[in-house]
Amino acid sequence: MTYSLLDLLALDFVRNALVAGVVLAVLAGLLGPLVVGRGMAFSVHGTAELAFAGGAGALLVFGTEAIGWGALIGAVLVALLFGALGRAQRERDSVIGVLLSFGLGLGVLFQALYTGRSANKFGLLVGQIVGVDVGDVLTLTVVGVVVLVVLAVVRRPLLFASLDPDMAAARGVPVRALSIVFAVLLGVTVALGVQIVGALLVLCLLITPAAAAAQVTASPTLASVLAVVFAEIAVVGGIVASLDAGLPISPFVASIAFVIYLVCRALGALRTRRRVAVATP
């Protein structure tokens, strides 16, 4: 078991995949608590489908080289739109539903028209992490650093605007401008995620680790740290397990994240019960 893992790590494509996964998990883990706090899980899903449509369209028209740009444009455009939708949950959800299904339909159409390798098609939906090359890793790392720097600068006002929007507005935080900044960060991360773990699993990295962390801590800093750790465990564990089993990465990442979530929920329930027990002796 150990030797086979070491052998795998000696391979270039495995190392590329792992580095890409680690970077992606850091971004997803840091953005996740804000996504959950802003109640944007559904718009992440919508953004992922539009990244899929953009990627599929670019593949059809310009070929494999353009997938990344197509996904990025699709994701950022729609994330901006979702970011501008305001806070009325019902209206937001229905608009997201409308755009999501339209994007999915477009994506399927583009894929049906595409006559090239079928691996290129399915990669966008279920991930093609073993196909990540050095160039991809470089792009991902550069984009990742940019997102991290922006996030470091806006983190406090963004947290304020996300979790306590009325008060933040009263204190002069530019709530609307920040929701646009957040939309761009989210769009970029989703576009990268779609190319690595696929559109179907982006939620699994952006939502599940953060939702799990929210079950066990109310500290915003600790929640971010835990979300990153959980995302890393899911991605790295998923890559290694999928290589070992010779199956796609998606089911493994999803399963590991889900198990982490279940464990955290159980811990959270225990914690709540203890607090109630202390409060009512």
Next chain:
Amino acid sequence: MPWGPLRDLFVEVLLVTPSIRLTDAEVRRGGRTLWTGLDLDVEPGEFVAVLGPNGSGKTTLLTVLLGLLPLAVGTCEVAGRAPHRGSADVGYVPQQTSMDALTPLRGRDLVGLGLDGHRFGLPFRGRAERARKVREALLQVDALDLADAPVGALSGGEQQRLRIAQALVGDPGLLLADEPLHSLDLARQRAVVELLERRRREHGTAVVFVTHELNPVLPVTDRVLYLVDGRFRIGTPDEVMTSETLSELYRTDVDVVRVRDRIVVVGAEDRLVHTGGGPR
């Protein structure tokens, strides 16, 4: 002018800068003039209750004082300067809203956001100082035990105590409160009023308190600003809360009755209904 600087010094030493100075102020929203010709000086430590029906521009007054809405006409000064967004001179307590159960914030985080949540950049400097200020603010509202509690798991009264700590953590000279008693039970209301009263007594903080219900704050209210359809009256509760004055303001027969230490307004009830939106 040799006496110019001297005069300035004289003014500075002998006259206290008012916490709020509104001169001939007019506010418009959506093309409609809410009120005009408002002159109001609020001294440090003064408690001003702002009353009136929905849509009369009570909350808009706070918006102006927070520096979020410019006056259409007139001037506004807060602590001697034009109000500006995120000013440390002003603390704000919003109407009680429930926070989502899984909000990743503890009591200390919510209060801390009131101190520097509007600032961009890395939070590396002054961490110890920040923690001390947050602790002090929690202490002021008797909420040290809520420092590590998830805010989403707290009761309305506990959350409101944190809101007041959040407003006080920047040590403001002026506290703006927008219906902070709404949906709190009587005991909680009394506790909140007591907190504000102590704050203004011990720190000289001026309080502008928007409310639809004067009675809970009547014992601590110095002056009332009563707004109705662009008309307004400013004075002590005894001056403003009379049948004559309110009938004039509402342009209909309104009876003001004193029952023990409470003031009951009869005849304007349909205009005073508080639940969202209201009659207009």
